[in-house]
Amino acid sequence: MPDDHAPASDLKRSELARLTGCNLETIRYYENVGLMPDPPRSPAGHRRYGRAHVERLSFVMRARELGFTMEEIRGLLSLVDRGGHTCAEVEGVGRHHLGVVRAKIRDLQAIETRLSDTIARCSGADTPECPLLDVLNQSRLRA
Amino acid sequence: MPDDHAPASDLKRSELARLTGCNLETIRYYENVGLMPDPPRSPAGHRRYGRAHVERLSFVMRARELGFTMEEIRGLLSLVDRGGHTCAEVEGVGRHHLGVVRAKIRDLQAIETRLSDTIARCSGADTPECPLLDVLNQSRLRA
DNA sequence: CCTTGATCCTGTAGCGGCTACAGACCCTAC
DNA sequence: GTAGGGTCTGTAGCCGCTACAGGATCAAGG
Numbered sequence: 001m002p003d004d005h006a007p008a009s010d011l012k013r014s015e016l017a018r019l020t021g022c023n024l025e026t027i028r029y030y031e032n033v034g035l036m037p038d039p040p041r042s043p044a045g046h047r048r049y050g051r052a053h054v055e056r057l058s059f060v061m062r063a064r065e066l067g068f069t070m071e072e073i074r075g076l077l078s079l080v081d082r083g084g085h086t087c088a089e090v091e092g093v094g095r096h097h098l099g100v101v102r103a104k105i106r107d108l109q110a111i112e113t114r115l116s117d118t119i120a121r122c123s124g125a126d127t128p129e130c131p132l133l134d135v136l137n138q139s140r141l142r143a
Numbered sequence: 144m145p146d147d148h149a150p151a152s153d154l155k156r157s158e159l160a161r162l163t164g165c166n167l168e169t170i171r172y173y174e175n176v177g178l179m180p181d182p183p184r185s186p187a188g189h190r191r192y193g194r195a196h197v198e199r200l201s202f203v204m205r206a207r208e209l210g211f212t213m214e215e216i217r218g219l220l221s222l223v224d225r226g227g228h229t230c231a232e233v234e235g236v237g238r239h240h241l242g243v244v245r246a247k248i249r250d251l252q253a254i255e256t257r258l259s260d261t262i263a264r265c266s267g268a269d270t271p272e273c274p275l276l277d278v279l280n281q282s283r284l285r286a
Numbered sequence: 287c288c289t290t291g292a293t294c295c296t297g298t299a300g301c302g303g304c305t306a307c308a309g310a311c312c313c314t315a316c
Numbered sequence: 317g318t319a320g321g322g323t324c325t326g327t328a329g330c331c332g333c334t335a336c337a338g339g340a341t342c343a344a345g346g
Contacts, residue, residue: 088274091265094275105251113238122234130230132237
């Protein structure tokens with residue numbers, strides 16, 4: 001769709017927020033931690049964003065949606081910014097993160113199994129005896 | 144069960160830490176946030192723990208291992224402490240937490256799928272073109 | 287031109303769940 | 317007595333935001 005009739009430049013912070021769906025304060029936060037560049041300012045000191053900022057923020061947001069840490073995103077951005085990056089480098093970051101994600105899934109699945117197995121044995125009755133409490137109380141010291 | 148021959152009482156904080164595997168500082172933290180009771184003190188003000196503290200801390204640690212938040216653990220502990228708790232109440236807390244765990248797993252699995260599908264298309268070559276970067280750059284504004 | 291209300295600016299504090307460190311005490315052994 | 321450990325307290329830092337206070341500035345209406 002040709003959309004050039006809409007300038008999408010010289011945006012205020014609130015407009016960038018609305019356009020990207022990013023929280024207003026988070027934009028400033030990303031600037032502080034170096035994920036977003038210091039934007040040019042109006043004479044009164046108000047931030048003015050352009051198309052490049054919209055794309056940069058969108059990149060950051062999509063990376064966050066995929067669970068990349070800010071450190072990893074900084075890495076990805078510096079790869080791209082310095083130019084001459086390779087797919088291999090980017091893939092390396094991605095594979096590492098994928099490993100972390102898979103590890104988290106495994107941890108949570110172990111919890112899920114243990115928890116659902118335990119709860120399945122709950123009577124749901126008005127008695128104080130409770131398999132879940134037993135699991136939490138099961139002392140390796142006695143027994 | 145008669146187990147009174149093992150004292151396991153009058154423990155120092157470091158001993159409680161060693162016995163439970165809990166980090167030394169974390170014990171004080173749990174005390175500050177109300178998961179552990181204020182223990183009795185030696186004349187010089189040093190904390191002295193007994194068997195009950197070992198069990199309490201173990202309870203908290205097992206609950207944390209299952210991913211319960213401190214808020215939920217406080218809830219579980221107050222159920223037990225006030226007496227007259229029921230399995231139904233405990234199960235309720237557990238079921239709620241299980242829902243949260245399952246939601247997290249779903250979120251992570253969505254990330255995992257998207258990430259692994261994308262990385263699978265990476266060439267791993269020295270070219271700048273990269274499917275992962277494409278995904279991060281894919282602008283909903285143009286295209 | 288002036289006022290009003292919305293927006294912008296800055297710095298800072300808070301969330302959860304710890305972890306660690308500084309600087310003061312204290313305890314034990316030699 | 318003194319050296320070294322352990323303990324005490326308060327506080328700051330981690331991540332990734334989010335929110336709020338108190339001031340400056342903007343845009344519209346009268």
